[in-house]
Amino acid sequence: MNSTDTQRPETASRPKRELALVSRSTYLKERALQYLFFACAFLAVVTVVLIFAFTMLQAAPVFTDIGLANFFSLDWAPTEGRFGILSLAAGSALVTAGALVLGVPLGVGTAVYLTEIASARVRAIISPAVDLLAGIPSIIYGFFGMVIIRPFVAEISGGLGFGALTAWLVLAIMIVPTITTLTIDALRSIPMGIREAGFAMGATKWQVIYKVVLPAARFGIVDAIVLGMGRAIGETMAVLMVVGNAPVIPDSVASPISTLTSQIALDMSYSSGLHRTALFGMGVVLFIISASLVGIVRMLSKKRKG
The missing domain is CATH 1.10.3720.10 (MetI-like)
Structure with a gap:
């Protein structure tokens, strides 16, 4: 077996070791940012729904007390x-x-x-x-x-x-x-x-x-x-x-x-x-x-x- 064959497994496993160098703190920060951006997007949707629900609730007597004809x-x-x-x-x-x-x-x-x-x-x-x-x-x-x-x-x-x-x-x-x-x-x-x-x-x-x-x-x-x-x-x-x-x-x-x-x-x-x-x-x-x-x-x- 020559020297090239003995070095091949080490070369193939090198990318895995480089990927493993990403620290846990960096991974947690990226996940936290992902959740933060999702919360911002979700907040926009919730805000629209709440505004519409509040307005509809305040306008409900239009159907009961005022009447659509009026x-x-x-x-x-x-x-x-x-x-x-x-x-x-x-x-x-x-x-x-x-x-x-x-x-x-x-x-x-x-x-x-x-x-x-x-x-x-x-x-x-x-x-x-x-x-x-x-x-x-x-x-x-x-x-x-x-x-x-x-x-x-x-x-x-x-x-x-x-x-x-x-x-x-x-x-x-x-x-x-x-x-x-x-x-x-x-x-x-x-x-x-x-x-x-x-x-x-x-x-x-x-x-x-x-x-x-x-x-x-x-x-x-x-x-x-x-x-x-x-x-x-x-x-x-x-x-x-x-x-x-x-x-x-x-x-x-x-x-x-x-x-x-x-x-x-x-x-x-x-x-x-x-x-x-x-x-x-x-x-x-x-x-x-x-x-x-x-x-x-x-x-x-x-x-x-x-």
Whole structure:
């Protein structure tokens, strides 16, 4: 037997000895970190469940004492025992729809420009400005809408300037950062080879953008729009300051209205009894709407991956 054969078992067992050098304390630390991260994720799930359970518990008298017929009616007059939220829901839908009509083209257009057209120098100026819009407190948007936009709307409409039109302009600005950022991520996920294939076939830059890149990123853009919709539906302070807070079906887009979120913020400080219950019922409705939007985004993400 030569020396090579005698050394082979020692060489084969060396990886096992090296693996055994991992100390027990290191192993315990890694396990502890694993459990810690799991606890953080589990806490997020538990928090959502507890919030929904608490809100549902507080809103339970809507089914027993108020009644669904009264709750889903048009007349909101808590002092007279009428708790209809349909006019408020209509106000939320009107405000959100108008904000999307104005904000989606602006947000997607900004994302396309920054991703496909702008030079590095221009991108370095515009991108921080868009990010800054996301960091501005909503109360500042409300002040801007009330002091700058409302007088302009009042001048062109002949009214006070409070209403859906003013809220549209304010919310459109507020949802631009969300839509722009997520659309940029969707556009950047498209491989450069797809663009080069379009150019190789003789397409111009604009043809590649709207016939190749945008269709390829459509699922990501829809995700951005849905999340922007959630941002518009859930906005409270800015909307509270510019809509006029009149819980009625408006005559025009320049007439005062109220939304679910603004009415909750307006009434919660002094409400009691069934009035407070109805406000929690609005919270349940908003929670269901938000959960539905998240579900839509998840479905679209799975479809895109599939």
